[in-house]
Amino acid sequence: MRRVAISGLGRIGRMALRHLLAEPRLEVVALSDPAEAGALAHLLRHDSVHGTPAFTVTAGEGCLHLDGRRLPLHRQDASASPPFADAGAQLVLDCNETPASRAAAARHLGGSVTQVLLAGSCSDADCLLFPGLNDADFDGVRDRIVTCGSDTALPLAALLQVLDGAFGIESAFSTSVHSYTSDQRILDLPHPDLRLARAAALSMIPTADPAPAEVMAALPRFAGRLAGLAVRVPTPDGCLLDVTARLQADADPEAVHTAFRAVAGQGSLVAVLDEELVSRDLLGRTASCLYDPFLTRCLDPRLVKCFAWHDNEWAHAARLREACLLLLAGSQP
Numbered sequence: 001m002r003r004v005a006i007s008g009l010g011r012i013g014r015m016a017l018r019h020l021l022a023e024p025r026l027e028v029v030a031l032s033d034p035a036e037a038g039a040l041a042h043l044l045r046h047d048s049v050h051g052t053p054a055f056t057v058t059a060g061e062g063c064l065h066l067d068g069r070r071l072p073l074h075r076q077d078a079s080a081s082p083p084f085a086d087a088g089a090q091l092v093l094d095c096n097e098t099p100a101s102r103a104a105a106a107r108h109l110g111g112s113v114t115q116v117l118l119a120g121s122c123s124d125a126d127c128l129l130f131p132g133l134n135d136a137d138f139d140g141v142r143d144r145i146v147t148c149g150s151d152t153a154l155p156l157a158a159l160l161q162v163l164d165g166a167f168g169i170e171s172a173f174s175t176s177v178h179s180y181t182s183d184q185r186i187l188d189l190p191h192p193d194l195r196l197a198r199a200a201a202l203s204m205i206p207t208a209d210p211a212p213a214e215v216m217a218a219l220p221r222f223a224g225r226l227a228g229l230a231v232r233v234p235t236p237d238g239c240l241l242d243v244t245a246r247l248q249a250d251a252d253p254e255a256v257h258t259a260f261r262a263v264a265g266q267g268s269l270v271a272v273l274d275e276e277l278v279s280r281d282l283l284g285r286t287a288s289c290l291y292d293p294f295l296t297r298c299l300d301p302r303l304v305k306c307f308a309w310h311d312n313e314w315a316h317a318a319r320l321r322e323a324c325l326l327l328l329a330g331s332q333p
Contacts, residue, residue, distance in 0.1 A: 001027045002328035005089035007108065009033040009040050011182060012119045012151075013095030015317035017044070018053055020093075021066065023321055026328075028066075030087035032074035037064055040073070049237045049283060050314065085111025091328055093320060095119040097182055102126070105145045115327050118147040119320055121210050128218040130154045131322040132269045133161060137218070140330030148323050151316040152176045152230070153214040155241055158269045158289035159308050160215065160222065166259035168248030170302075174228035176209050177240040179279075179312060184232065196232070205232040238279035241289075241308045250301035253293075260291040268318065273309075282309045286318040 004026055006013055013033070020028050033040060037059035044057045044064075055067040063070050072087060084092050092108040092115075094100070100122040108116045118125060126143040129135070133154070138146065148154065156174055163169055180200035184191070191197035195205045209230035216223045257272070264272045271287035276294050288310050295307040310316075 001025060002091070002324070003027050003029045003087075003089050003112075004091050004093055004324055004328075005030040005032070005084040005087055005113070007032045007084075007092055007094045008096035008119075009035070009043075010095060010097045011313055012097075012317060012320075013093075014044055014047070015050065015313045016093060016095055016119065016320050018050075019317050019321040020324065021055060023325070026321070026324060028071060029089050030072045030074065030084055031064065032076055032084070034075055036075070037062070037073050040064065084108060085113050087112075089113050091115045091117060091324060093117050093119065093324060095320075100125075100147065102145050109144060114144065116145050117320065117323055117327055118145070119316070120147070121150045121153075121214065122147040128214060129323055129326070130157050130218050131319050131326060132267050133157055134218050135326060138326060138330055140327070146323070146327060148316075148319055149214040149218070150210045151310075151312040152178065152209060152211040152239065152241065153218070154269070154319055155239070155288045155308060155310045155315075156211045156228075156243070157215045157219060159241060159243055159291070159306060160226075160245070161219075162259050162263050162270065162289075162291075163243075163245055163247065163256070163304070163306065164221075165263075166255070167251050167304075169222070169225065170246040170248055171225045172222075172227075172243055172245040174209070174212060174226070174244075175242040176211065176228065176230040177242065178209075178230045178232050179235040179237050179239060180205075180232050200232065201234045203234070206230070207232060235279060237311060237313050238283055239310050239312045240279065241310065242305070243307075244303070244305045247302045247304060251304055252298055252301065253296045256296050256298075256304060256306060257293045260293070264291070268322065277309075279309065283311050284314055285309075285311055286315050288315045288319060 041059040184200040
């Protein structure tokens, strides 16, 4: 069994904890977060989006008890290095909701900890890993600090991979219709991004999206051919990815549907909807690219607009679980 510690129990950290505890090949051995154990236990027991977990949670002195098992809880801020080296962890899953850098992540290394997986974007990580798409790019000896990128990057990569494999892509533009996140303000308050300074639940808010750049970095064949932005909307979870692509071969909606259906079921990344649903219906799905065939449009045979949904919390956490398994397997003799 591989041993993992989780640093940061915010939205993604708590969802990742649920996934890792359900994975028999992984053992969570320690946690860290600046919040008090009682507050974290309460948030783990009562989640406004994802409901009650499949395990019991209580707070102890310097620990959380999950199904009666004691997990040490280190109350350190995100800039400090938790003492996971003494906890027997081989991998630290860093889910801190602060801008990530290789230097900050490297503070986790030492003792038994040989790798760090970052839950968010990091421009100078050793490897940008999209589980199920570019697994071969990960080198278990070379890569110590690994990121899975932003929560929209892998869904975008999966959608583009299908279109490119079936028709070839000349260029594409993406719009991520994305639920508000914890980096926004719930009331109008100062923020470096003046639009994100506005009350998150009252407006649709355009902002930058790192996903196209991350896709081009992880999958170089798309270099120079992608661009995009995001629009944050007043929902707590769930996203709709809108991609307009100029193709290299002719297509029509039925051909696009066929391409996605051929890929769906081959792994955990792509699924195809069989009825007309809305974002609330899709929460809790683990597929990163839930292709919606009812929304596909072709302006001409080589200009297609496709849509795919994803749960930006639950599906992203599922990919982090897969990345943990890949990293730990790749680092073992």
